[in-house]
Amino acid sequence: xxxxxxxxxxxxxxxxxxxxxxxxxxxxxxxxxxxxxxxxxxxxxxxxxxxxxxxxxxxxxxxxxxxxxxxxxxxxxxxxxxxxxxxxxxxxxxxxxxxxxxxxxxxxxxxxxxxxxxxxxxxxxxxxxxxxxxxxxxxxxxxxxxxxxxxxxxxxxxxxxxxxxxxxxxxxxxxxxxxxxxxxxxxxxxxxxxxxxxxxxxxxxxxxxxxxxxxxxxxxxxxxxxxxxxxxxxxxxxxxxxxxxxxxxxxxxxxxxxxxxxxxxxxxxxxxxxxx
Numbered sequence: 001x002x003x004x005x006x007x008x009x010x011x012x013x014x015x016x017x018x019x020x021x022x023x024x025x026x027x028x029x030x031x032x033x034x035x036x037x038x039x040x041x042x043x044x045x046x047x048x049x050x051x052x053x054x055x056x057x058x059x060x061x062x063x064x065x066x067x068x069x070x071x072x073x074x075x076x077x078x079x080x081x082x083x084x085x086x087x088x089x090x091x092x093x094x095x096x097x098x099x100x101x102x103x104x105x106x107x108x109x110x111x112x113x114x115x116x117x118x119x120x121x122x123x124x125x126x127x128x129x130x131x132x133x134x135x136x137x138x139x140x141x142x143x144x145x146x147x148x149x150x151x152x153x154x155x156x157x158x159x160x161x162x163x164x165x166x167x168x169x170x171x172x173x174x175x176x177x178x179x180x181x182x183x184x185x186x187x188x189x190x191x192x193x194x195x196x197x198x199x200x201x202x203x204x205x206x207x208x209x210x211x212x213x214x215x216x217x218x219x220x221x222x223x224x225x226x227x228x229x230x231x232x233x234x235x236x237x238x239x240x241x242x243x244x245x246x247x248x249x250x251x252x253x254x255x256x257x258x259x260x261x262x263x264x265x266x267x268x269x270x271x272x273x274x275x276x
Contacts, residue, residue, distance in 0.1 A: 029256065035062075053065035091162040135175065163205060
């Protein structure tokens with residue numbers, strides 16, 4: 001597989017501190033806190049993590065929060081090895097991972113994984129069998145699907161990606177992914193790739209969909225927050241923030257903030273479904 005990266009998303013980003021704004025409410029829990037909180041892992045989580053971190057650091061400049069990507073596998077491994085305090089994953093940690101690292105999963109959102117194409121592509125609906133055929137390489141031309149007589153350009157994620165895992169399990173039924181597929185490093189890079197390729201096809205978190213890509217109905221169901229929430233759209237997964245054992249101190253307060261009224265509003269604003 002050919003690996004592609006795009007400059008629109010930086011694999012690791014440290015958020016700059018801004019001046020205090022006097023925010024109250026759920027942020028009051030951070031009064032008196034100081035120190036550094038390190039977070040890494042799943043890229044679908046990034047919009048929520050960034051917004052939460054910016055609000056906390058704006059209100060309390062003595063707190064520094066760094067956010068790195070890398071995929072679900074990286075998040076689980078790094079929190080397990082004590083390199084970060086929170087490791088994000090777009091799947092539940094396995095029983096083996098929980099036992100090996102002593103992980104405590106915290107599921108704060110439900111997300112869908114949508115097939116996307118270029119907005120000018122006329123193909124806006126596919127069956128499960130068609131999607132599986134496209135990714136296996138047995139369907140290689142858009143003409144077979146009602147589109148132009150052009151080869152289909154495949155985009156996928158690497159095996160550390162929780163987005164890839166749920167897509168592989170629920171959309172492809174654990175079927176093959178052709179070796180010619182281009183591998184991109186994040187939801188943002190996937191969206192960038194497909195938005196620049198009129199004959200491309202990929203998959204992104206529903207929360208990442210915007211006008212730059214077109215969502216594809218899967219077995220007759222359009223991927224939206226509502227269809228994920230009501231269970232009609234089947235390619236769905238939980239978003240987890242994992243800690244090594246029960247979190248304490250600043251880590252505990254950050255996790256609690258994700259479940260607070262303000263945190264849940266951020267989750268919803270970024271296109272996800274708060275849980276529980």
